[in-house]
Amino acid sequence: MLRVSNLSRRLGVGSLGRFVTSPLLQKTPVQIFRFNSSQNKDVYDLWIQSIQELRKELNDKPWIPEVSLAPPGQARADMRDTSHLQWQPTQEQLEQIAELKSKPIPLKNDPLIEHCTNLIMKDGLKYKANQYLSKALYLVFLQKRKDPVELLRGCLDSLGPLCSTKTMKTGFAKNVTVPVPLSTRQRNRLAFKWILEGSDKRASKDFSVRLAEEIISVIDGKSSGFEKRSLMHKQAALHRAYLKLK
Amino acid sequence: MSTELSLVIVNRCIYFKPSPLGHPPATCLYPILRHPPSIFAYNYYVCHYLSLPSFTTSDQILLFPYIISCTTQYLPTNRSYRKVFLHSTMFRGIRALHTSAASLAEKKVSLSFRKEAKGFVKRSKGPGNHKNFINVSSTTLLKKSESHLPDLKPQNLTKNVVTNFPNDSVKALHHLGSFRKGQFNEAFSRPVSLVRDATIRLEKILQKALTTDSTNTRIAIIGESGVGKTTTLAQFQSMAKSHKAIVFAINNADNFVDGSSDFGPSALDTVEYRQPMVTRKLIKKFFKANKDELNIPLTEDIKFATVKSFGERKGKQQDLAFKAKENTLFDVLNHAVHYRGDLSHCLHFTFSQLSASNVPVFLTVDNFTAFTQNPITAYRDTKNNRIYFDRFEIPSLILRYIRGDDKFNKGGVLISSSGKHKSNDTLSVALGDKSYEPYAKFGDFDRKLAATLQNLEKFEVPSLNKEEVGSLLQYYLDQGIIHNEKTDEINFESFRDNKFFYSSGNPRELLKSCTLNYY
Known part of the structure; x- marks a missing residue:
């Protein structure tokens, strides 16, 4: 029975993957001419024979890795055997594991960055959205020379409205508008959407540049989003009479 | 309504201006159109003046495609440049070819990446920077952090140490364009580089090159994209400047082949075409970066003919001459950077003087793979065939120094490949990385160029450890x-x-x- 590893060995080829480096490719024209002569006919025969054997093996029986990948002189390979790795954790590594066990698993991503990325995202292109945000944050860093994530957190906190208004049905003729408090996520969402609106009015064709400029204007307190925020607060204050305090 | 016009060709630009002549019939034009070559056989030093009989507006439309087809071979081949040319004020007194609403419409602009942004809506230009990310990050004046790092000095190179480019060379490197956009240099107070094994190897090559002629030091810096080939080349340039050597740097070989600049027939016997704008820029950069080292006495005379502006006809012709032993190369280049005429002869003169002198000179070419990738350039000749790159002055000059036809008494030639070009067998075969494939197509392997590049020695920049x-x-x-x-x-x-x-x-x-x- 011919095995995959045996085939590659017989053909003098490193592996059977994409990157097969055939000895043919290393030859000069003169050598190729000689190679093509009848002396090397047996080499071609070996190729054809090997391919036929492999094809027969794969067609006759279902693919069983244990059998096909077995080393020479052994019927089946032990797929669970890891002894060949010969690896044991060191004492230091064991201590590190013990130390880390008590700690909570850290979050993979910053929730704020994740949220903003999702707000930018269009058609499910999350990586692209993240690239836009990352470039914008890099430009913010270049201007301000501070951690841009913290700056973004701060500017969303300052821009986000504290409360909004909601129309409630009373069951009578008239509906009433009631002020409602907003959660942190809702505040961040509104603030970042205002930033996106502001960025759309800017000149650059590059979205990351427009976004960076708008974030910087929020940090400097010049963004048009602050007017929207105060308008929302005024609206809520107007309807404060409808607040239901339990 | 008939329009009276005359056609003037000045330095490959076409001007129309009203003529006080009478109104001959439009048919007068047709013989000119049928026998046109005499109109466009112009000399590029002399302003060629030609008066055409006046013709009607409908005749302009007949004439225009012809003029454009005759002149665009001497214009940038890039489509956007052509468009700019056609719409520019070069055509005076005549309406533009395209005046439909479609051509006047603003180019469509992609809106933000927001969900709500719908379609391509025309919007007014708002506040803020109009540039894109790479240009904003590299050109805006930004708050820089301070750092105190050791300088990159060839005498004391220590491995794995981050260094500044020293003060005496950093200005020259800025002039030479050794620092690029997209290298994140803006994140630091000034460009920095790491002393690597490759830096130390290059320093040894530099030490050898300072005493031997340039045929002994012909290096090709290769490596994968982003591995630091340009930075390694900048380190070499910096160390060479520390040794008071002259550096002639060509920082982007794409400029010679991509059709982005103008070209025309050369006055020299050895080559066919010249690229005036690129030549001028190169001479300016070279002069600014090497001012201190250019006090080399001339071995030959050189003359600069007086160039008159259009319409200036009076006065005697006064040529300016620089004489051997009396003047220096500094004097010549100091005049050349303000000279309005052709500088091809000045460039060749500079190289011949540098070759004759005993000052170490290094010719460095970055993105050299532009030549292996696009040996057939975007430029076209009078038969509308694309031109092979070595028929241009500067590429042919580079090849002469690589081949060893010309050499510097002290110094070397360094080229660097670029990751942005497609990999091609030409350089790999020339450097012995790949075997020669006799059936390779021209696009994959340029035999003629590979034979020239065989003279280069391979210098690989590895990945970081x-x-x-x-x-x-x-x-x-x-x-x-x-x-x-x-x-x-x-x-x-x-x-x-x-x-x-x-x-x-x-x-x-x-x-x-x-x-x-x-x-």
Whole structure:
């Protein structure tokens, strides 16, 4: 029975993957001419024979890795055997594991960055959205020379409205508008959407540049989003009479 | 309504101006159109003046495509440049070819990446910078952090140390264009580089080249994209400047083949075409970067003919001559940078003087793979065939020094490949990395060029190893440019291993993973 590893060995080829480096490719024209002569006919025969054997093996029986990948002189390979790795954790590594066990698993991503990325995202292109945000944050860093994530957190906190208004049905003729408090996520969402609106009015064709400029204007307190925020607060204050305090 | 016009060709630009002549019938034009070559056989030094009989507006339309087809071969071949040319004020007194609403419409602009942004809506230009990310990050005046690093001095190179480019060379390197956009230089107070094994190897090559002629030092710097070939070349240039050597740097070979600049027939016997704008820029950069080293006495005379502006006819012709032994190369180039005429002869004169002198001279060419990738340039000859790159002055000059036809008494030639070009067998076969394939197509293998490039010695820039990544990361942490990690909590070694794994030792990817990766 011919095995995959045996085939590659017989053909003098490193592996059977994409990157097969055939000895043919290393030859000069003169050598190729000689190679093509009848002396090397047996080499071609070996190729054809090997391919036929492999094809027969794969067609006759279902693919069983244990059998096909077995080393020479052994019927089946032990797929669970890891002894060949010969690896044991060191004492230091064991201590590190013990130390880390008590700690909570850290979050993979910053929730704020994740949220903003999702707000930018269009058609499910999350990586692209993240690239836009990352470039914008890099430009913010270049201007301000501070951690841009913290700056973004701060500017969303300052821009986000504290409360909004909601129309409630009373069951009578008239509906009433009631002020409602907003959660942190809702505040961040509104603030970042205002930033996106502001960025759309800017000149650059590059979205990351427009976004960076708008974030910087929020940090400097010049963004048009602050007017929207105060308008929302005024609206809520107007309807404060409808607040239901339990 | 008939329009009276005359046609003037000045320096490959066409001007129309009203003529006080009478109104001959439009049919007068047709013989001219049928026998046109005499109109366009112009000399590029002399303004060729031609008066056409006046013709009607409908005749302009007949004439225009013809004029354009005759002249565009001497214009940039890039489509957008052509468009600019056609719409520019070069055509005076005549309406533009395209005046439909479609041509006047604003180019469509992509709106933000927001969900609500619908379609391509025309919008008024708002406040803020109009540039894109790469230009904003590299050109805006930004708050720079301060750093105190050792200088890159050829005498004391220590491995794995992040260094500044020294004060005496950094200005010259800026002039030569050795620092590029997209290298993240803006993140630091000034350009920095790491002393690597490759730097030390190059320094040894430099020491040897300072005493031997340039045929002994012909180096091809190769390596994968983003591995630091341009930075290594900049390090070499900096070290050469520290030794008071002259550096002639061509920082982007694409400029010669991509059709982005003008070209015309050359006055020299050895080559066919010249590229005036590129030549002028190169001479300016070279002069600014090497002012201190150019006090080389001339061995030959050189003359600059007086160039008159259009309409200036009076006065005697006064040529300016620089004489051997009396003047220096500095005097010549100081005049050349303000000279309005053709500078091809000046460039060749400069090279002949540099070759004759005993001052070490280094010719460096970055993005050299532009030639192996596009040996047939975007320029076309009078038969509308694309032109092979060595028929242009500057590329042919570079090849002469690589081949060894010309040489500097002291110095060398260094070329560097670029990762942005497609890989091609020409350089690999010439450097012995690949075997010669007799049936390879011309696009994959240029036999003629490969034969020339065989003279080059291979200099490979490898990826960073773990220690080098460690010293770079330590510097980035000190500079405070890494924000996507909680740097106070991290174990440095595991952090370094992590970054080493993700960047696979590629400096550009390493910097990107530190600066453009907020998650």
